[in-house]
Amino acid sequence: MTVADTPTRSTGSARPILEGRRGLAPQISVYVFVILPLAALVAAIPFAWGWGLTWIDIAIALVFYVTSGLGITVGYHRYFTHGSFKAKRPLRIALALAGSLAMQGPVITWVADHRRHHAFSDKEGDPHSPWLFGTGPAALAKGFWHSHMGWLFDRDQTNRERFTPDLLADRDILRVDRLFVTWSVATLLVPAALGGLLSWSWWGALTAFFWAGLVRVGLLHHVTWSINSICHMIGDQPFAARDHSRNVWPLAVLSFGESWHNLHHADPTCARHGVQRGQVDISARVIWAFEKLGWAHSVRWPTQRRLEKLARAA
Template structure:
């Protein structure tokens, strides 16, 4: 019989107990490893543009890249973000574990540290203490340039580590999630190796394995990194702000499809526990649609869908301008 998880739902404000905001800094080995997994996929992504014109890109590579992009990307948006960070819904145990594993395959850090960082971001959004605000270097052109770099990927390269005991105590109390977190390195290897293995088996060639490893492994991870980081950078700099939030979070529609609905960022910061971010007509939100499907199958429950009353309370009115 499948059981559901009954952990306390995170609130909009992260725990503010006596525990410090930052934990022990990353070790030199961990820091070098993280820098490598941030920088190398980015460099390969840049190299992929000219390579795509005449080297080894097949329909098998494209199909595998799309599959793993959706698997790992939705693991982050539905799992790490809406479920684990904000408690937008409750999930049956296999679904909860599956979402954690899928999110780890995005190579954006282990689940404990991802969730701790993001709860800290909401607690101090666009203020001192926010790990990736673009507004902490001033509003001059140079200040915003530095801020954009920091918010987009610069913050991932420092050695600071958010204290999970303060910001993610509910996950530390979940033995299954702690076990998944422990094997982050295994899932990191798997996210690169599996596309190569599948590519080799489908094409029955070493060349097919190599090109799938390159396109559906390294390039896909690098591309997903930059889409996710764009929510931290672009979506706190430019876009529409139809809802009331205490920061600069904005909706940036060009990223809606690639980010699975995460770029409707203004609504998210106005109502962080909402399971749907794209709440207006034609605002595509793939993550919300899949949560809806999961709910219909009975895999998740207690979904926090936005209500007309709630949206009315947080909508910016003409008088507010």
């Protein structure tokens, strides 16, 4: 994939980075997908004190958090966006489906936005940099809000033909992309159905819908968004990158290794982000398992020579 060095809205020889603005219905759906899980996450604080949380809810939530979270980190991010490995067709489709269960947007739209982020990282054209408004306290507060979730409400759309022509040409992925609303409904109703069946009660269905559905989605949203915001503002930078990407260790487990963000921006196609001693990278271990099972191949593992070069440059 090639991209121009500067963003443009024009229709010249280079394809623009934007392809128009969202219509009213898609924009309303963004508000629903963002605000509803957020409201559930906030409501969970008082409700958690002795209300309706069972081991069944926790088990279902954990299964769906891991499935949808790895769908984002291994699937949407390391595989579809950066090509860190190659996958057989069933795994390719499964990763697209798993990522869709996170309610973070259709796979092609997500990948287009993230490839655009890397093309213009922390510069004009980056859809969610916290450094676009200045370096003063007020500007950084505004930047944090924008990078964390404010950018989601911007109606401008990344040009998918420019950034994701490979995915648009894949009929299977295009079909998964178009059925995003279906997967979003399923990621809420399936936990509810499981909760009802396992507890054999309507109350069990309701609590599973709340905890394993809404709260789980809301938590994963904010962990993922923290990579865009926190991991571009604070933390250490052991490797040379052309932006403000940083490592934030407290997020490592919840983000499945995505918060080792500095190495990722220094070497975007690398399948492993946590490369130093003690840096847990669950996503990399999953990719390793896929490779051992024969489901994935051509994995771009880090080399010592490459890491030493990036460290010296830093």
